[in-house]
Amino acid sequence: MDHITYEERYAAHPADVKNYDTDRLREQFLIEKNFEADKVLLTYTMNDRFIAGGAVPVSKSLSLDAIDPLKAEYFCDRREVGIINIGGEGIVEVDGKDIELLSMEGIYIGNGTKTIILKSKSTSNPAKFYINSAPAHQSFPTKKIELEDRITLDLGNANDANERQIFQYIVAASVQTCQLQMGITKLKPGSIWNTMPPHTHNRRMEVYLYIDLPEEHAISHFMGEATETRHIWMTNEQAIISPPWSIHCASGTSSYSFVWGMAGENLDFTDMDAIKAIELR
Numbered sequence: 140m141d142h143i144t145y146e147e148r149y150a151a152h153p154a155d156v157k158n159y160d161t162d163r164l165r166e167q168f169l170i171e172k173n174f175e176a177d178k179v180l181l182t183y184t185m186n187d188r189f190i191a192g193g194a195v196p197v198s199k200s201l202s203l204d205a206i207d208p209l210k211a212e213y214f215c216d217r218r219e220v221g222i223i224n225i226g227g228e229g230i231v232e233v234d235g236k237d238i239e240l241l242s243m244e245g246i247y248i249g250n251g252t253k254t255i256i257l258k259s260k261s262t263s264n265p266a267k268f269y270i271n272s273a274p275a276h277q278s279f280p281t282k283k284i285e286l287e288d289r290i291t292l293d294l295g296n297a298n299d300a301n302e303r304q305i306f307q308y309i310v311a312a313s314v315q316t317c318q319l320q321m322g323i324t325k326l327k328p329g330s331i332w333n334t335m336p337p338h339t340h341n342r343r344m345e346v347y348l349y350i351d352l353p354e355e356h357a358i359s360h361f362m363g364e365a366t367e368t369r370h371i372w373m374t375n376e377q378a379i380i381s382p383p384w385s386i387h388c389a390s391g392t393s394s395y396s397f398v399w400g401m402a403g404e405n406l407d408f409t410d411m412d413a414i415k416a417i418e419l420r
């Protein structure tokens with residue numbers, strides 16, 4: 140099990156977060172490192188008991204074993220998992236069956252699954268598996284999501300610098316899950332704002348993993364209550380935990396993409412509470 144490293148994070152009260160300085164905010168919400176060769180790096184947050192992290196099999200395959208806080212025999216004994224491969228071609232072996240994942244393809248793995256083994260096809264261009272997981276109390280079928288299976292939404296416009304495409308990988312309309320939803324949002328060149336105007340959804344927490352951000356560029360991610368916002372500067376392939384009460388939007392010094400994942404008590408993607416930009420403080 141020494142190929143897996145995990146970190147545990149508590150949930151936070153908005154009245155306390157008001158008083159956090161930069162370091163404390165980053166300790167609580169930022170996940171600085173998600174990918175390391177031949178390792179599985181996981182963060183277990185008490186926000187809806189969501190787990191986010193990455194696996195990069197290079198010289199060996201990596202099994203997604205149950206970590207100690209789960210006190211389970213297998214990772215999926217009481218959980219469901221979503222994985223999107225943001226690297227080179229890979230293979231996810233689920234209970235002995237190999238499922239190939241091209242770059243940017245995804246998979247949903249249901250509760251009750253025993254073994255999950257992650258592999259790369261090539262050591263020079265390894266797969267990079269981004270993993271999200273939430274508690275599950277029912278078993279739904281494992282399902283691969285190919286590029287054409289994604290539901291695409293066009294949002295924003297160039298004039299507002301927020302023209303972007305949302306690719307829904309794991310949503311109620313296409314994949315049955317208990318809690319988990321996942322997708323990717325890709326900004327058009329020249330657009331830098333995501334999730335603007337912003338929203339909250341107190342029914343669900345959310346994690347963003349920023350990707351495709353060119354070197355030397357950074358993202359200012361905004362969080363907090365709409366009238367008490369804070370920003371956290373982030374770089375490529377870092378993730379940020381958004382508690383259910385927090386807005387989650389960002390502006391980059393360049394365009395970029397991000398993987399979003401959510402869990403909570405409602406699978407209705409559109410039930411967010413919208414906030415106007417002019418209402419932010």
Ligand SMILES: O=C[C@H](O)[C@@H](O)CC(=O)C(=O)O
Pocket residue numbers: 294303305323324333334335340345387399408411
């Ligand atoms: O609850 C939904 C999530 O925050 C994202 O899907 C929003 C997003 O990707 C965007 O507007 O850019």
Ligand SMILES: [Zn+2]
Pocket residue numbers: 338339340345387411
């Ligand atoms: Zn959201």
